[in-house]
Amino acid sequence: MIEFLNRLFGRQTSGATAKERLRLVLMSDHLSLAPEMIEAMKRDLVDVISRYVEVDREKIDVHFENQDNVLAMLANIPITGVNRNSGGPKPQTGQRAPRKRRKKSSSGQQSSGTPAPAT
């Protein structure tokens, strides 16, 4: 309930913040990848999928689980529609503007029109 109200008003409880931070940190610890790399990996994953289907970036959940002593990365990516330009891999220049990702060398920022994926 409190979570819901906070989300409504755009605030986040410290508990919810802690949970998000922990998930990223643990993924980083498990994969021995710096958190920045993990964020980049998630973005790349979602970008690839977006070339084929439209996704709801706000509701993406990527996390890992221990399954029988094997680390598995699970991604839940809600699909909102078919990408009308899909039908196979496309060259970067052929994509519609909102899907384009400008590569920045250090931090891999998203292009301004697209919100960053939820972690």
Next chain:
Amino acid sequence: MHVLRQPFDDAQGEGSKEPQPDAASVKLGRAIVITSGKGGVGKTTTTANLGTALARRGRSVALVDADVGLRNLDIVMGLESRVKYHVLDVLEEKVSLDEALVRDKHSPTLHLLAAAQTREKEEVDTQKMLELIQTLRERFDYVLIDCPAGIERGFQNAVVGAEEAIVVCTPEVSAVRDVDRVVGLLGNRFSPQLVINRVRAQLVKKGKMLSVEDVNSILRLPLLGVIADEPEVIVSTNKGEPLALRTDSKTAAAYHAIAARVAGEDVPAPTVEYKESFMSKIGSLLGGRR
């Protein structure tokens, strides 16, 4: 000026230390290890907040996480997503110190050197660690080393480069016992100062918790500060925002007072709400010594 180097009880021994060998050429920063023996008493929180408070006072500070394999200074500082390299990467010369140092989000003069997470403490070469701390001292006013729990190799590596020690204790029998052991292991090289953390004044009043005086009469160390147990500490760790960043928090005030004392300023004793007699007792423990 290092006023706090005077031992509280002069009967314990000489109060002065030999001057730094290179004092004439390079003024070395102060290297302080924050340790306790017992885990979970607030070493990392103290390191984070003391560092933040010193930085707010304009000092340059390097925080070093010596807890290889169980690093937490990064997450307490809220810098976990910025950590790319760690101490072992530097010691093994895979990257330069500059590449590994992470600048704090809030204080430009505060930097963090993270521990490795997927390595073991035994992989740290003690001599190289000593040299690393020396290098940091050439660049920063303060090098604060967050020591792991225990008294094994991790402890030794944390202590090796330090010249001063702050021991953190909670008013619980196990913690006091462990601090006592650690002080013994620290030996003559150090004159440790004491921070008593997580005091619950109500419980002390009811006689259900050791008082500051109880703890100090057993440990007999100069008292640097007393911090009350507050839920806001948990919230600040959840968010990764050290309390010393705030101006409206009692805990922050306590840490700022500690920082002021460490920096050699004369400040009245930070207090927990006690009845009068306790306050005067704390005052007498601290008063007139510096």
Next chain:
Amino acid sequence: MSARKIVFTSGKGGVGKTTTTVNVGAALAKRGHRVILVDADIGLRNLDLVLGLEKRIVFDLVEVVEGRCQVRQALIKDKRFESLSILPAAQTRDKDAVNEEQMATVIDELAGMADYVLIDCPAGIEGGFRNAIAGATEAIVVTTPEVSAIRDADRVIGKLAERSTPVRLIVNRIRPEMVRTGDMLSVDDVCEILSAELLGIVPDDEEVIDKTNKGEPVVLDETARLRGIYYKIARRLEGELVAFTNLENTGFFGRLLGALKAG
């Protein structure tokens, strides 16, 4: 029939391993089992202190390993129980005074004399930790709902998984009022993040500090709120399916928020 050998570990120090080891052991002893508690924290021993047995120590774990006494001579029987004994750690030695093999041998010897051997592990993941888990076939990971504790618990769970040691989780020091306001992670959050099976939920309780000062296990106090919780943990360890109880009366708000559980 040899005893179950269970290590209580956490990674992070100060989360309540020793208190938990003592109270779960005491509950098991009260339920009629023969229980031996082993303090594996050489150099920083505390199991004796928490039980108030510190004045009765004659021999310790290191002396047993070095063959300077029989294990029976080192065991201290707690007279408040039918069958609860402790093997204290050495205080003035280092953790490398004992190696994993020696530790496993001592634990096996103890297992021949009891139903449960509970090993109190030191903080960290260094030699002391490795020694403590060497003798165990099961592990209980104790954590608090705080970021550093959970991160360290995760690391320890990983190390135990490498040895295929089954792990169950106790979430200690939960504060329902802080969970409600969102200022503390919930038990569900913790279990989800760690992907571990829950064995017990212990609320934060000021009485514990007082009891530790006096060397009294909580379990001996009929009025102690946490007593029932440790008994439940003991029953779950025995294999019984015991539900987690609600911490507060539910009422309208409780139902709305989802009742917070403990037990």
